[in-house]
Amino acid sequence: MAEQTTKRRYQDVAEMIRSELMVGSFQIGDRLPTERHISEQLGVSRSLVRDAMIMLEVEGIVSVRKGSGTYVMRLPHVGDDSAEPQNDIGPFELLQARQLLESNIAAFAATMVTKADIVRMREALEQERHDMETGSGAYVADEEFHRSVALASQNSVLVEAVDHLWEMRKRSKMWAKLHQRIFDSGYQRHWLDDHQAILAALQCRDPMQARRAMWQHLENVRLKLLELSDVDDPAFDAYLFNTDPLAALSSDQTQ
Amino acid sequence: MAEQTTKRRYQDVAEMIRSELMVGSFQIGDRLPTERHISEQLGVSRSLVRDAMIMLEVEGIVSVRKGSGTYVMRLPHVGDDSAEPQNDIGPFELLQARQLLESNIAAFAATMVTKADIVRMREALEQERHDMETGSGAYVADEEFHRSVALASQNSVLVEAVDHLWEMRKRSKMWAKLHQRIFDSGYQRHWLDDHQAILAALQCRDPMQARRAMWQHLENVRLKLLELSDVDDPAFDAYLFNTDPLAALSSDQTQ
DNA sequence: CCGACACATCTGGCCGACCAAAATTGCCTG
DNA sequence: CAGGCAATTTTGGTCGGCCAGATGTGTCGG
Numbered sequence: 001m002a003e004q005t006t007k008r009r010y011q012d013v014a015e016m017i018r019s020e021l022m023v024g025s026f027q028i029g030d031r032l033p034t035e036r037h038i039s040e041q042l043g044v045s046r047s048l049v050r051d052a053m054i055m056l057e058v059e060g061i062v063s064v065r066k067g068s069g070t071y072v073m074r075l076p077h078v079g080d081d082s083a084e085p086q087n088d089i090g091p092f093e094l095l096q097a098r099q100l101l102e103s104n105i106a107a108f109a110a111t112m113v114t115k116a117d118i119v120r121m122r123e124a125l126e127q128e129r130h131d132m133e134t135g136s137g138a139y140v141a142d143e144e145f146h147r148s149v150a151l152a153s154q155n156s157v158l159v160e161a162v163d164h165l166w167e168m169r170k171r172s173k174m175w176a177k178l179h180q181r182i183f184d185s186g187y188q189r190h191w192l193d194d195h196q197a198i199l200a201a202l203q204c205r206d207p208m209q210a211r212r213a214m215w216q217h218l219e220n221v222r223l224k225l226l227e228l229s230d231v232d233d234p235a236f237d238a239y240l241f242n243t244d245p246l247a248a249l250s251s252d253q254t255q
Numbered sequence: 256m257a258e259q260t261t262k263r264r265y266q267d268v269a270e271m272i273r274s275e276l277m278v279g280s281f282q283i284g285d286r287l288p289t290e291r292h293i294s295e296q297l298g299v300s301r302s303l304v305r306d307a308m309i310m311l312e313v314e315g316i317v318s319v320r321k322g323s324g325t326y327v328m329r330l331p332h333v334g335d336d337s338a339e340p341q342n343d344i345g346p347f348e349l350l351q352a353r354q355l356l357e358s359n360i361a362a363f364a365a366t367m368v369t370k371a372d373i374v375r376m377r378e379a380l381e382q383e384r385h386d387m388e389t390g391s392g393a394y395v396a397d398e399e400f401h402r403s404v405a406l407a408s409q410n411s412v413l414v415e416a417v418d419h420l421w422e423m424r425k426r427s428k429m430w431a432k433l434h435q436r437i438f439d440s441g442y443q444r445h446w447l448d449d450h451q452a453i454l455a456a457l458q459c460r461d462p463m464q465a466r467r468a469m470w471q472h473l474e475n476v477r478l479k480l481l482e483l484s485d486v487d488d489p490a491f492d493a494y495l496f497n498t499d500p501l502a503a504l505s506s507d508q509t510q
Numbered sequence: 511c512c513g514a515c516a517c518a519t520c521t522g523g524c525c526g527a528c529c530a531a532a533a534t535t536g537c538c539t540g
Numbered sequence: 541c542a543g544g545c546a547a548t549t550t551t552g553g554t555c556g557g558c559c560a561g562a563t564g565t566g567t568c569g570g
Contacts, residue, residue: 034522044554044555048553050523054306054309055309058310065521066560067521067523067562068561070521089412097412097413098412101359101413104355105355105356155351156344157349157420157423158352158356160419161356161419265523290552300524300526305552308552320551321530321552322533323550324532324550
């Protein structure tokens, strides 16, 4: 544990309530016991129970209604507990998922893309070039480009999925570390060509070429990350993922 | 609004803090003002500020440390407020995304699946059968099965992606409406065979068969939904999606 | 007998005071 | 003068009490 985030008691209370929900004592829509009742049953003050309820409400598990009670909105899954175990997702695990998902989204987008989408992607790419030349962090434009690819699918769920992937990337401490090295090495420049290839494939409305281009781009990212993470930090070992099966899968598809 | 969830003041406070972060006054890692300071600046009690901090902490935006202060973990992005703006995603748009993503996740999972995963899927399927016979809502077990397929990929990001898709599904009012009809018609029984086929493909470690089985399953769901939504409600028209391009894409892959 | 209104009670919302951990300060010691 | 230890201050954590909205209930008028 690097960051000594002191245990918060309300999280324990929330965990107890969650496990009570997982055991199946309550159904969706049920009203669970009052905060006072739970507090005296657990032997803690009501404030803690209230804080736990706020946590569960933000997680979408319960809905609190003043004067009425607290109601179950959805049942928690396993591993839904403790808000940040998935906080530090390994960069290679993340890239593996992105390769699988984004390459197929790109392929699908190639069949749905419109002129406006092409324009949007071109603008994002232009912005990337500009950021690269002026030396400002090309971080934002990179995200914008990948997002514009998803937008070309004309499916908001896919866009949200890509947003979600990007959100996880931002949460990953290890990714931030590796990405900083790539930025220092100035290697990002090479990704512009990758993005250009993806754009070209989409412009030709060629699904297989689009899938291949996106896959290759993320493969390049992976290889570069691998190259930059081998030497000094043994902690990276925990994040190494074998993507060979994915590669085999991808080649299956691209035929 | 059907559910009158009374406004909660701490959400307003959280929103103010979020907007203050979005304006760029703070960087990641900065310590923001003490709860007492914020409370008197906004003219509210410290408890409200504290509750807002709990909310922001669950969202991963800040981290609070007893005796030290509250620190910025990540910057909120637009649309991060008001937990459900895109509340009503069309069922067919959602299914389209699921077909694309879940079929490929299944294919990848087929290359990574372990004995324990097979057991987990088998249990979920058994639970589905049991729920079907006893007449209780087979809702939960259905989700559990799809989730167990993602788990077989050994990639937590993919699991989280599938969770996210199901989360959206639950938020969709239109989906709930259609799903109720399917439940009434007793058609869910046929999905058991689909799930069985998916499980079989994974057991054989056959990626293409797995992709095809998952794709066909969701195609069956789509067709049934289409059949049940044609007549009486013109509002459904807005949710009709042409998945032909997706079908073409899928057949490309399955070769 | 039925509906509507008022009140009693139950429920979560909010508050200010006090508690404990962390950080800071400053004194003491070598 | 430098280092370490202890008192003090700062900061979030916890608590019990009171407030306000929602619900259920009993009574009164039709």
